[in-house]
Amino acid sequence: MGKIKFSIHSDDTDFSEAAYKYWLVNEADKFVHLTGDIANELGVPPQTLTSLIRKHTTAVAIDKQCTDCGRFYPLTSRSSFSERRPSRAWMCPNCIATKRQRSVEAKLKAEQIHREKISETWDPNNRYARPLEKYALIDVVSMLSMVRGGAAEDYSYIKPVDSFDEHLTPNTEFTVDITSLIEACLHRILEAVLMPLSLPTIDQQAFIFTKFTG
Ligand SMILES: [Zn+2]
Numbered sequence: 001m002g003k004i005k006f007s008i009h010s011d012d013t014d015f016s017e018a019a020y021k022y023w024l025v026n027e028a029d030k031f032v033h034l035t036g037d038i039a040n041e042l043g044v045p046p047q048t049l050t051s052l053i054r055k056h057t058t059a060v061a062i063d064k065q066c067t068d069c070g071r072f073y074p075l076t077s078r079s080s081f082s083e084r085r086p087s088r089a090w091m092c093p094n095c096i097a098t099k100r101q102r103s104v105e106a107k108l109k110a111e112q113i114h115r116e117k118i119s120e121t122w123d124p125n126n127r128y129a130r131p132l133e134k135y136a137l138i139d140v141v142s143m144l145s146m147v148r149g150g151a152a153e154d155y156s157y158i159k160p161v162d163s164f165d166e167h168l169t170p171n172t173e174f175t176v177d178i179t180s181l182i183e184a185c186l187h188r189i190l191e192a193v194l195m196p197l198s199l200p201t202i203d204q205q206a207f208i209f210t211k212f213t214g
Contacts, residue, residue, distance in 0.1 A: 053077075
């Protein structure tokens with residue numbers, strides 16, 4: 001049995017015969033009939049044969065299946081059979097779209113959970129006092145950098161990092177370093193700086209999660 005399974009959607013006997021010959025392969029995966037001969041017998045120009053076949057037949061390669069749903073690899077012409085590379089994993093367009101949609105949903109869900117945790121953590125009612133001198137130098141430096149970049153001196157607001165008026169440091173590499181430090185220290189910093197304030201206004205959208213963007 002050949003590796004091509006096909007069905008012909010036409011009542012025309014001559015066309016059905018031509019379509020059968022078009023898709024017929026032998027045990028060595030070689031097409032049995034030449035397309036020029038098939039076109040001649042059917043009485044159509046050779047260059048129109050493939051589009052006619054494509055329009056009135058459905059063909060699949062049974063040695064290649066979607067890794068998700070098992071659907072057979074669709075064939076649009078003889079060359080798509082020759083180029084199918086059966087050993088290479090393949091996912092059908094439907095499954096790719098579904099996977100992409102799931103990935104987007106998972107990303108949104110993860111971000112939502114992240115934001116809910118932030119809301120809980122930074123609820124003013126959950127804050128507790130901790131003396132500033134208890135904080136490490138790195139936290140203090142980070143706090144000052146934030147003020148310099150785009151936070152109020154009393155930390156009554158913090159702007160999104162990408163809208164800071166000035167660069168945090170003189171060069172990009174150092175800015176990346178200090179931004180990572182700030183991210184790591186942010187929770188401790190805000191415990192310290194928000195503690196003396198009564199209900200400060202923090203815009204939740206100011207938090208940008210690099211792993212959820214780009
Ligand atoms: Zn599939």
